[in-house]
Amino acid sequence: MAPAATLRKVLISDSLDPCCKQILQASGISVLEKANLSKEQLLAEIKDCDGLIVRSATKVTADVINAAEKLQVIGRAGTGVDNVDVEAATRRGVLVMNTPTGNSLSAAELTCGMIMSLARQIPQAAASMKEGKWDRKKFMGMELQGKTLGILGLGRIGREVAIRMQSFGMKTIGYDPIITPKESAAFGVEQLPLEKIWPLCDFITVHTPLLPSTTGLLGDATFAQCRRGVQVINCARGGIIDEGALLRALQSGQCGGAALDVFTEEPPKDKALVNHPNVISCPHLGASTREAQSRCGREIAVQIVDLAQGRALVGAVNGQALSSAYASHTKPWIALARALGIVLRALTHQMNGGVQVVTHGSTLQRAGSYLIPAVAIGLLKETAQKDVNLVNGLLLAQEAGLKIATTHSDRAPSDEEGLLQLAAQDTPYVLVGSVQGSIPVLHELSGTVFKQLVPLTGTLLFYRSKASPTSLLPTVIGLLGKAKVELLSYNHSSIVTGQEWNVMNISSALQSLQELMQHVTEVVQVTL
Numbered sequence: 437m438a439p440a441a442t443l444r445k446v447l448i449s450d451s452l453d454p455c456c457k458q459i460l461q462a463s464g465i466s467v468l469e470k471a472n473l474s475k476e477q478l479l480a481e482i483k484d485c486d487g488l489i490v491r492s493a494t495k496v497t498a499d500v501i502n503a504a505e506k507l508q509v510i511g512r513a514g515t516g517v518d519n520v521d522v523e524a525a526t527r528r529g530v531l532v533m534n535t536p537t538g539n540s541l542s543a544a545e546l547t548c549g550m551i552m553s554l555a556r557q558i559p560q561a562a563a564s565m566k567e568g569k570w571d572r573k574k575f576m577g578m579e580l581q582g583k584t585l586g587i588l589g590l591g592r593i594g595r596e597v598a599i600r601m602q603s604f605g606m607k608t609i610g611y612d613p614i615i616t617p618k619e620s621a622a623f624g625v626e627q628l629p630l631e632k633i634w635p636l637c638d639f640i641t642v643h644t645p646l647l648p649s650t651t652g653l654l655g656d657a658t659f660a661q662c663r664r665g666v667q668v669i670n671c672a673r674g675g676i677i678d679e680g681a682l683l684r685a686l687q688s689g690q691c692g693g694a695a696l697d698v699f700t701e702e703p704p705k706d707k708a709l710v711n712h713p714n715v716i717s718c719p720h721l722g723a724s725t726r727e728a729q730s731r732c733g734r735e736i737a738v739q740i741v742d743l744a745q746g747r748a749l750v751g752a753v754n755g756q757a758l759s760s761a762y763a764s765h766t767k768p769w770i771a772l773a774r775a776l777g778i779v780l781r782a783l784t785h786q787m788n789g790g791v792q793v794v795t796h797g798s799t800l801q802r803a804g805s806y807l808i809p810a811v812a813i814g815l816l817k818e819t820a821q822k823d824v825n826l827v828n829g830l831l832l833a834q835e836a837g838l839k840i841a842t843t844h845s846d847r848a849p850s851d852e853e854g855l856l857q858l859a860a861q862d863t864p865y866v867l868v869g870s871v872q873g874s875i876p877v878l879h880e881l882s883g884t885v886f887k888q889l890v891p892l893t894g895t896l897l898f899y900r901s902k903a904s905p906t907s908l909l910p911t912v913i914g915l916l917g918k919a920k921v922e923l924l925s926y927n928h929s930s931i932v933t934g935q936e937w938n939v940m941n942i943s944s945a946l947q948s949l950q951e952l953m954q955h956v957t958e959v960v961q962v963t964l
């Protein structure tokens with residue numbers, strides 16, 4: 437997976453809004469649309485596809501990913517990637533993307549509907565009418581005006597819920613570890629620590645991802661801190677409200693009502709919650725509107741076209757490093773990291789210890805996250821590992837036993853924007869490089885300094901010898917001539933007898949280094 441992926445053919449294997457296919461085709465991608473494929477049919481169809489787009493029905497398992505020899509990207513039209521084996525995709529270097537915001541308004545509106553339904557027991561009243569009853573005493577409700585709504589998670593959905601419920605006169609308080617109190621004040625949510633929120637709320641709605649830190653966010657201990665009769669809503673992910681604790685709280689009256697669109701197991705086998713009179717529920721309908729489906733179909737198509745055209749990377753789930761490769765100022769640094777990785781690997785032949793990566797200069801302060809996968813690509817280039825890219829570089833390096841450690845120092849030499857240093861542990865090899873304009877260049881090799889920076893492009897021949905560079909030059913040039921290889925440029929590092937390195941940019945790689953080896957202490961050749 438590289439910027440400007442060549443996506444010829446994309447398979448859409450779930451029923452998606454027609455605009456998805458149209459957008460892909462309009463950009464010249466050929467589209468195969470086949471829903472309800474059997475596993476065997478899917479394995480056959482995916483074989484020659486460069487991309488796969490799914491909603492939630494297709495299970496993109498490791499065997500599907502491994503059968504897809506040309507697959508570069510999996511697009512999920514919707515939030516979350518529960519039906520995609522992201523780990524297997526990452527290992528194969530396949531980018532996974534989703535459309536995290538396409539469903540937000542539909543999820544927010546369903547949540548508001550749930551709050552109103554809880555307050556007035558509309559679903560229960562409607563069911564009793566259908567049973568032929570006219571029960572006006574049983575369904576005494578409450579007004580929302582003046583009540584307090586606690587919103588846990590203040591991303592797109594949480595804030596849309598807040599704005600809408602404020603128009604009903606609700607006081608909106610909440611918590612989110614990422615959003616600042618100033619940001620949330622802009623949409624009318626006062627943030628408080630969780631322990632202050634529980635006792636204040638008449639209603640609590642959750643809008644967080646499902647993480648270890650949010651699983652059971654409402655549980656026995658937190659229900660106990662709530663007002664008696666608190667009503668709770670989960671239109672986010674099954675498990676954020678602990679189902680066992682919720683049932684206990686409903687039975688004791690500590691919880692006065694619950695609205696559930698999602699469950700830990702879907703459909704839920706245990707019907708105790710769904711059948712409780714104070715529970716209203718839906719079969720995971722948060723995203724089930726024509727508008728959300730159309731938006732997600734459009735968004736995933738646009739994201740994949742942008743990827744194909746190298747324009748942008750939006751919605752990547754496993755492509756943090758790759759995202760950076762789309763910024764023009766980071767591209768040459770990624771090329772530098774890869775090139776230094778290739779040279780270091782060539783010099784050390786085998787790498788037993790780890791590699792120490794040091795970024796120098798404030799412009800590279802957060803660069804480790806994408807430079808390390810790029811170093812990994814370089815280190816693995818000449819190994820048995822094939823198809824190493826920014827998606828799987830780090831994982832494959834770890835699995836090859838290569839430990840890549842990183843540190844950052846804000847100090848850079850005054851005339852440099854930044855420097856990247858690679859050192860192979862337990863060896864004398866240390867490389868220092870930077871970027872000049874948009875060209876990656878080598879400054880230093882094992883403590884010796886190049887008077888003129890060495891552009892890290894094309895085929896480079898590195899050698900050192902005890903003889904002075906000038907006395908050896910005719911011999912090397914003679915050998916190149918004999919092999920019909922042109923010398924494009926020549927460079928050597930500071931003279932410390934027996935230590936200086938010579939670097940030649942040559943027109944093509946030498947077939948053999950045997951003859952040259954007889955004249956030098958050390959020689960390696962790389963093609964970048």
Ligand code: 9EZ
Nearest residue numbers: 588589611612613644645650
């Ligand atoms: C956790 C969260 C919100 C929350 C939201 C997000 C990572 N994370 N955690 C506890 N995005 C409210 C309570």
